[in-house]
Amino acid sequence: MVCYRPLSQLLLPVLLVLGGPVATAQRILQRNFQPYFEAHELRGSFLLLDVSANQYTAYDLPRCRQGFLPASTFKIPNTLIGLETAAVRDTAEVFRWDGRVRSFAQWNQDMTLARALRVSCVPCYQQLARRIGAGRYQHWLPKLRFGRMVVTPTTIDSFWLVGQSRITQFEQINFLRRLQREQLPVSRRSQELTKTLLVLSRGPGWVMRGKTGWTMQQGHDNGWFVGWVEQGRKIYFFALNVEPKHAGPVTAKFVQGRRAVTEQILRQEFGLLSQ
Template identity: 75%
Template structure:
């Protein structure tokens, strides 16, 4: 009886408060299908479009550049984001990648080869030590996949997990040095104005003709933080045209602006 009494006092975390909304009209403007999730950190209230899909895991793609930058700084694989990534001379389909660049620019133009160089310097063993501490989804890395595990294979993260990670990051609750966090946060700034700042990162995986895209981040406005995660694909499994490339961020910003009043009209710069 005593045991039952003690068990009865164990606190059960409350279920998250989630309001569902239909935002398909925003996706339709860009011929996209997908899901959107927002957390008002002050109230703990989530707003979700396509809730089952928000709970579905996807490869993180270049959203992994956020924890990857932190890990690079924490392990000393990079000293700071002025470190230079040397172009290997291989011409790729994204012209902005075909040049030497700093790691800061590599994040901003989402240069996969630069972050693959970083991954090889970090190494699988140190990822296996660092990733469980950061709790960024369910990443699986081996020596054979050390420079691809966020782009292909079994690694997965949901939109809820993206927001959980971003919230801990924004609040300086990750087990990393404040310097590493501040450097990385500065690289994520996409726009700012009187009383507001937008931080975010896109992602894109291309596997066997199937394209999947992300836009994750947060808005700080009037001392409050609002975290978002969008995952989207071309409608009907079509190819990733300009609508897909632009739409990930555009859809998100339109929802933030028109549904929540979180961005001014000229926020997308």
């Protein structure tokens, strides 16, 4: 196993607001994780919050503070709002395929909300968005504090994929931390159901929850992987954002690299996800 050592480390004191009106002093340790990205022909940034140590670890800190379209990471708040407003009854409700054949074959079928999140079915969540409507989004999104979403009646089923909506990696972690603690201003049921859908893998003494995302705009691809690991009594939140290194056509290294890079960093640098 190759373990990349950091080229530089720097502790920065910061003042952040996490999940409430009380500001908490936290540290940011900057690390160089570039070799992990290079191995998958990616460039990007990585952010991790170790809750027990009250410390962030960041690779490319300025980029971690840069806003990007949320892509399918928006399926997390979208699920919460859908459940809370009864736009969807529960995670077993079926979304009917509209018959239009799309390039992602797994989308070309009827599926439950649970499966729609698992295979990141954009058409299913576009159906849900139209049920929710712009007015209810404009009511709920400020309450959830999920970045800066810009939604209008004309962009109701696309505002998380194109347009002016933005969220940073710090904001992703802030939101996920409040969800993990069930401190969002929605019912406990909505939060519990959503957290169950986010489970990706388990191992001895740990569980990982998360969601990927991918936007494609005029040849520019941007990808996410956000979530958290519960290992023993400790919790680690992560947010990765990447682009193809040479801005060329997307390959399997981009598609698979979002999760692969994250898991390699978590295992080799933080000792998480042990088999």
